[in-house]
Amino acid sequence: MIRSVSLSLLTTTILGWFHNPAPAANIPGAGFTVASYSLALTPDIQNKTVLGRESITLRANVDGVRRLNFSANALIIDRATLDGVALAHTVEGDALGFDLLRPLRRGRTVRLELHYHGRPARGFVGSSTTLYTSYFACDWMFCSEDKFGEKAAFSLDLRVPAGVSSLSVGSLIARRSGPDGSEIHSWKAPRPYSVYLYGFAMGRFTHASEWAGSKKLTYISDTTDSAELKRRFAGTREMVAFLSLKAGMPLPVSEYRQLLVDGGEAQEAATYSVLGTESLPTKPNDSSEDWAIVHELTHQWWGNLITCETLKDFWLNEGITTFMTAAWKEHRYGRVAYDAELDVAKSRLKRAQVKGFDKPLAWNGIYPTLGVRRAIQYSKGALFMAQLRVTLGDTAFWSGLRRYTRDHAGGTVTSIDLERAMEASSGQDLQQLFAEWVFGDEISD
Template structure:
């Protein structure tokens, strides 16, 4: 995720609202128990759900831009990780009208954003099961300074909706296990008024118009975190093709946006191919971009396969979001406290791009960022390895994260450093990872002990001396 220039100046303070774990009186079958209502992430205790592993989402989204109403049908295929008498789904605000488990009607109750589902008979550990949820209502975006002071999630536009959900807004539009540690594959079917285009993740399976409606079916075959899913709808000029390296590309741009010097299609193609050389093979079936007219969103997001931009952003932002396809999308955080593994790496990718283009070395970018913040700046007071929910997207996570990588590069040398990056993306491809795992791999690849380096740059709350 990258913030716009104006959004950098917005306040990022947010009072941490810690929700009490919901309690439901469920009569457990012998040997079975309810799944936990959350995965235990310290930043979002009730996001995600215990007792099962999400495998695939089949999402049907019918949207009316005039009223803002969404009618949805979600079929989740999952595997029980324990004997289950009940389990939870995350869903904010929208009204559930029916739930079926393995085709049979199931009882359900609600407490806040938690839906507790009680199937007619227990689910056994290892059993694959399906959950079909019918629901509807008017999705509302989340707001507050957690994401640069901007609204985020399901955001109504002049002609449709812009959907960008990091970190906790996927459950504003579909029921899910809404945490990046529970990835799944997706089919996303979008139904909107005729003349509008529905754009989502992966490859377009089919699209057609009938009876005054426009239909699009997208399929993401690679595991994806919930916050990276999108169902953006609007009027778009679409350009399709392949990058010079042969990767399919799909770029959708709102025709209402002014044209300028930024060729989103060309930069996307070039950067995808270049990062494939530096970070390892491109991990997905398609690359691209969604460029919408959404001025209320002061950020861009690394939507899997098609980064979403709320305006025509500059080249630096585009290469940042595309690098996230490796760092954040394919290799996702195991808990949100490790967010620097996404944002520090993507910021460092901007420095590498400038170096590649010959405009500034990564070393000079590091020194400039370091010198720009005096020792008494609040920038140095954030513990990047665990920045806390209210500052998880603060500039220190981005910039100091990137500084850490440059210091690492200068310590271990280019040969080891540029071996480390593709080794990391290969080792954790389509999975989740932690800071501790990155440190261990860096030590293994370099043959050096690096604990002091990572402690100094990620865990201290004072300005480190230049190495």
């Protein structure tokens, strides 16, 4: 996201856990790592409520875990069990916690199962006939939104009314009849992803598909027909080819879906994007409005496949993606369009600087507003990538980006990983440049 929409779960990062200390009592996600989330959901489109069952497989990563904490939300838990044994739960501050009968030793794997219902406070959007999630996964399921870089397997059995289509992370692997004439659609992610990338949609959708080499592109909407869908998303195939070349690896999903909705949405999910009609160009070949489709597509590599370890390095997700949007415009429309996109970034950063706020990209403090955070992590991040390109030259720069992408595919990164990749590709010492733009007073080696 770059203009009107951003990750709305931009919260402070949690501290890392070292050695084997007992975890702090009320920090969501402290003391354990989630391996998988398996959900069965029955959403109510009109009332925007959900009935759910969630199975969480997790592993203690310290000794003495006495409480399992997740981000608190507005949902009501009807029953909770750990390996089949009933658990009580309490809410303390922002943490929903389950007190264990016996502490977990490091390395112990358990399964927490939750039955719940309610109306999510955030994240359920749509009309009387359509429902889609808009960020805030930890409001319609149970997870820890602060564990930004933690990647877990995800599967979903989504119960929908007969005749209704669905969309979620990964592939639709099965459909079967449900109670009262409903259908159950089973979705499974192709690899572990961070929880902020989970989502789903349901409605009476029109579908249109085409191929970008071996990758299937599917366009979905309840607002228009298949011909209009193909017209609105006509540039996607060329974008896939361009980004695959620059990343040094193909689109990381076998099928990439784009859901067109009313409004100004511009949101990436693990294997699809949600795009509002107001975010797309109103006329063809308009370089000034051509950003949303390529920006969200770019996240399939930088952000989704490769994810910053914590929000401290969030610029690696959004700064690279904002820069790649400019690079796409250069490829599609010429150098003037590239410069114009970077000028937008410069003007946003300048507004923050005029207000007396400018920080290194990997600054770990509290931003005064979300707009200022965007000015640093999106706009300044893009300008730094452009400066790296000038410093290294095109050959070494793109080689470094390919190295960074291939080396860390499927994992998490910090800023030093990008520095090392760029140094390896160029043979240059970039410590001073990264200190100036990224680390500030921190040491980058």
